Amino acid sequence: MTTTQLHQQILEKKSFLCVGLDVDLEKIPPHLLKEEDPIFAFAKAIIDATHDLCVAYKPNTAFFEAYGVKGWVALEKIINYLNENYPNHFTIADAKRGDIGNTSTRYAKAFFEDLNFDSVTIAPYMGRDSVEPFLEFDGKYAILLALTSNRGAADFQMTESQQGNLLFEDVLRKTQDYKDSDRLMYVVGATKASSLTEVRKIVPDSFLLAPGVGAQGGSLKEVYKYGKNELVGLLINSSRGIIYASNGEDFAEKAREKAKELQEQMAELLG
Amino acid sequence: MTTTQLHQQILEKKSFLCVGLDVDLEKIPPHLLKEEDPIFAFAKAIIDATHDLCVAYKPNTAFFEAYGVKGWVALEKIINYLNENYPNHFTIADAKRGDIGNTSTRYAKAFFEDLNFDSVTIAPYMGRDSVEPFLEFDGKYAILLALTSNRGAADFQMTESQQGNLLFEDVLRKTQDYKDSDRLMYVVGATKASSLTEVRKIVPDSFLLAPGVGAQGGSLKEVYKYGKNELVGLLINSSRGIIYASNGEDFAEKAREKAKELQEQMAELLG
8 A cells, every 4th residue: 555545545534543453352342252252353343333434553463462372363363354344444563663684574574464564663773774674565664663652752762962853853864864765654642743843844755653642642633733744644543542432332333433533523624 | 580590590501692593484494394383393403402501592573473373373382392391591582572551561461471481672762661561570571672783773872962872871771760670681782892891881780682693793702701790691692603503404403513612602701
């Protein structure tokens, strides 16, 4: 999937919503636990109930790895279900991977070839040769952590260099020089909307994935105001706020309502 | 396993060698491919042939994820085999994980509880609340990337701050203030031996995991000279140099020879 196609989807659906699939067996409706594969059953119901309101789905791999082989099987089923039934959705493996060159190539193959995700989130700490192996795949994207939405982001990402740049700004700037950097997107937390002006000065054209709207307190309007570009260039992620709106029999319906609320706000912003 | 026990193992075996289990089906001896589970068969043979020469094993999760569910099953079999047969070996899941708080907790549970590794490597970029969930487990360790052995390490890890610290020094210093930081170890590449003096000024007591000896050109003698502390405090990792010493029927024997060479050098250094 290309960013042009993603932009097209955003315009058609009047939505730049990404639904985060952080499936936690302790939080899903108890009646699903008697299903053969409760993780998949839950994710499938959420997807079926929200697909027309969002343009992307983002399973966080941690929630699947926590269940070992069973979790990995469920993740495979989910990405296959998405690719078969909703091929126009942009899929993100939220894995935050990154390793030395030949090892990053392994991760890239795992997520792009074996699982056939459109994109994967990666961590920038190890630099160029840990990132570039993810950029070698046509129609696939690496979404690099730049400025995250958690409190700990201040520990290193906001460190100012001798040259007067914050570390996350250096990450944006330097990675733009990497080979095939047009296949890079960036994570910029919605809780840091005011920083988006600086971000856009450095990466005017890149798509940004913004977690933190809703549960973490970020404002959709602010993110749109400071973060949008000519292709809209934003994916706003919401996970818990949507998928755990109810843990009763009506969970999918309630998830749809929450997704619909966000989609309607987005439609208004898109005009 | 505690660091005191690890130190004891180092003295008994006269070795601070860690064998990296980066199992690549394209590199293992072709005759193993007819085994039911070639990944496990290869790793088991390497472990059986080297266990008395090393104190730690480090499977890199990328190599297992690349094979999907099959790979994950093999990883489970390997860690179970180690825990059942060689419980005195320190086990490292080289996963380089890290995410926001509640998600890091998932990863920690996956590697410490579900898989029962002694330690897991993690990336520092997201700061305190991405690291501390890994430090809540008694007898378990988080091995934080500080100064890695790859070329891209220069991109961000060597960035100098306004205060005159390199980023990796800030990572060492700040994380020492995290809760239960006595459960932290650090990755410091063997290719950067000269930096170990600075590293030891900041973290005199922590164990360091040093990849890069052998295939990547680091010197064992230098790492020992600048990196050792009172508990030795070093784990030197070698992966490809040992496990792919031969791809014939004699692969395990040749792997043992390579491990033995390193162990003998270590015995000499330990005196």
